Amino acid sequence: MIKDTYIKGVATGGGGGSVGAKLMKTNQTISFATGDDGDLQQGRLNSFFILNSNSVFGTNERFTDELGTQVYANRIIIDHSTDNGTEILGYYNVRQGADVWADAVANALSLSVSTFTSGWRLTNFKELLNLFKIGNRAMNYSPINQGVGNNRYWTSTTLEGYSNQPYFASNAWQGGGVPATQSYEWLGCRNFTYSDLGVTGAINPIVGATLMKTGQTTSYRTGDDGDLEDGRATDFLTLGSNNPFGNTNRFTDELGGATYTNKIVIDWSTFNGTIVLGFYADNSGTTRDWNASIDWALTVSIGTFTSGWYLPNKSQMYSLINDGAAGQGLNYSPFFLFSIGTGYWSGTTTNNVTTYGTMIAANRYSAERVIKTLAVRAYAVREFTVTGTTLT
Numbered sequence: 486m487i488k489d490t491y492i493k494g495v496a497t498g499g500g501g502g503s504v505g506a507k508l509m510k511t512n513q514t515i516s517f518a519t520g521d522d523g524d525l526q527q528g529r530l531n532s533f534f535i536l537n538s539n540s541v542f543g544t545n546e547r548f549t550d551e552l553g554t555q556v557y558a559n560r561i562i563i564d565h566s567t568d569n570g571t572e573i574l575g576y577y578n579v580r581q582g583a584d585v586w587a588d589a590v591a592n593a594l595s596l597s598v599s600t601f602t603s604g605w606r607l608t609n610f611k612e613l614l615n616l617f618k619i620g621n622r623a624m625n626y627s628p629i630n631q632g633v634g635n636n637r638y639w640t641s642t643t644l645e646g647y648s649n650q651p652y653f654a655s656n657a658w659q660g661g662g663v664p665a666t667q668s669y670e671w672l673g674c675r676n677f678t679y680s681d682l683g684v685t686g687a688i689n690p691i692v693g694a695t696l697m698k699t700g701q702t703t704s705y706r707t708g709d710d711g712d713l714e715d716g717r718a719t720d721f722l723t724l725g726s727n728n729p730f731g732n733t734n735r736f737t738d739e740l741g742g743a744t745y746t747n748k749i750v751i752d753w754s755t756f757n758g759t760i761v762l763g764f765y766a767d768n769s770g771t772t773r774d775w776n777a778s779i780d781w782a783l784t785v786s787i788g789t790f791t792s793g794w795y796l797p798n799k800s801q802m803y804s805l806i807n808d809g810a811a812g813q814g815l816n817y818s819p820f821f822l823f824s825i826g827t828g829y830w831s832g833t834t835t836n837n838v839t840t841y842g843t844m845i846a847a848n849r850y851s852a853e854r855v856i857k858t859l860a861v862r863a864y865a866v867r868e869f870t871v872t873g874t875t876l877t
Contacts, residue, residue: 504724505717505754506694508762508800509533509566511833513619518776520783522619522798522833527868529693529757530566533618536692540565541573541684548628551575551601551682555628559599562628563677564615568693569717574612575677577605578629580636582670586651587706589639589671594708596673604675609710610642610652610808611696612674614852619799619833622656631656639671641710642699644850646811651705652850658835658843660851676715697721697754700809710808718754721807722817728753729874736819739763739790739869739876743819747788750819752804756871762801763876765794765865768823775842775857778830782865789877793867799833799843801866803852806845813848828861 510528517523531537536545542553547566550557560578567574577598584592589607596605617623624631635657642652643662650662653669679685698716705711718725724733730741735754738745748766755762765785773781778796785794806814815825827848835841835854844855869876 504726504728505752505756505761507755507757507760508804509615511619511798511800513798513833515834517834517839518779520779520795520832522831525795525798525832527795527798528800536565538692540568540692541679541682551599551677553682557628561598561601563682564693566693567615567695568691569695570691572676572678572695573682573693574615574674574696576608576616577673577675580631580670580672583668584639584671585668586639586665589669590641590706590708593641593671593673596675601675601677601681605673606675606708606713606715607639607641608672608674609699609701609713609715610640610654611699611716613638613640613654613672614803615696617654617658619835623654623658624656635659637667637669639669641708641713642701642808643703643705643709643711645701645703645809648705651709652808658852658854660853661849697804700807702809721809724753728756729871738819739788741874745819745822748823749787749790751869751876755804759871760868761871761876763867763869764797764805765867766820766823767862767864768825770824770826770862772826772860772862773830774860775830778863779832782832782863785865790867790869794865795867796830796832797864797866799831799845799852802829802831802845802864806847806850808850814845814850815847826862828855828859830861830863 507529512533513522515523534547549563551561562578563575593607637653637655640652644650649665651665654660695717698721700721701710703711722735724735737751739749749763750766751763782796807817810816829845831843833843835843841854842857844853846853
């Protein structure tokens with residue numbers, strides 16, 4: 486059995502040999518407006534729980550235990566949506582707590598579960614939010630089963646520039662930086678190799694991809710997010726291999742450069758070999774309520790890209806938040822080339838409550854539940870088909 490397979494700073498790929506992978510669905514299936522998240526249901530996987538193809542254990546279940554069943558005797562949950570062809574992220578589904586942040590980080594490093602006696606860590610922000618599902622409480626579903634309470638969970642990620650403000654996320658869709666002396670619960674995770682799981686050979690096609698890095702590079706203690714820098718890509722802005730334009734830039738314009746004449750930002754971390762996601766970074770400063778933002782996005786026409794635009798869902802918009810950016814989550818190139826605001830609508834309705842939507846609060850690096858009549862900014866997004874170096 487191979488143990489402690491994590492290697493600091495080594496990027497792991499995914500998406501069938503491409504430089505990225507489509508983002509996951511949010512699980513919103515109820516629609517509250519034409520063009521919202523529940524209407525479009527954009528993202529990878531057939532649903533939040535069902536893979537597009539079979540896992541290494543021969544089923545299309547996103548979650549299994551380490552034996553490929555759904556017994557969970559050791560409370561280990563393997564998330565096959567993160568399978569990159571060599572290793573898969575797994576969680577120890579025992580709600581630990583309540584600890585101050587430093588103790589949560591240290592205690593996660595010392596976890597020993599069954600034969601998996603090392604390699605555990607505290608989930609970073611992206612690893613924890615990867616488990617959040619739209620509808621009721623964020624982790625109140627099988628096999629996570631974290632209940633209906635407003636439980637708060639530490640992550641290993643600290644807000645950039647705030648040495649004593651680690652990030653938490655709650656089962657009630659709250660999040661933000663708080664003093665490290667608070668006592669919160671936490672979940673541990675580790676990377677499982679195929680060998681760890683008793684699997685030989687490889688599967689084709691690869692069913693998932695390693696989660697992206699958070700962007701945090703400053704470490705505040707051994708075992709935190711800035712120390713481990715776990716995730717796909719070399720860093721938040723640099724791919725692990727070349728994009729179709731022959732460079733490792735995660736973000737380019739539609740011509741592969743950094744001019745951004747049309748304010749179109751292509752995110753090559755989402756490239757699955759055929760399709761890539763691109764954002765229209767509207768810098769007009771216009772604010773709109775949720776419904777008006779959806780209507781605006783559906784009518785965007787930029788250059789030759791005259792259709793197919795829509796308001797990003799929560800996962801798509803939040804994927805742009807860089808936890809290593811000082812001051813606010815969009816304060817990095819190319820987005821700081823444009824006028825950036827503090828709040829941006831997503832097309833996702835929070836917890837299926839008609840009157841509340843999910844806003845990305847860039848100044849707080851968080852996704853938040855706010856009333857849909859609030860007027861904030863918005864980006865638009867669409868999928869681009871990639872043929873060589875031509876995007877359509």
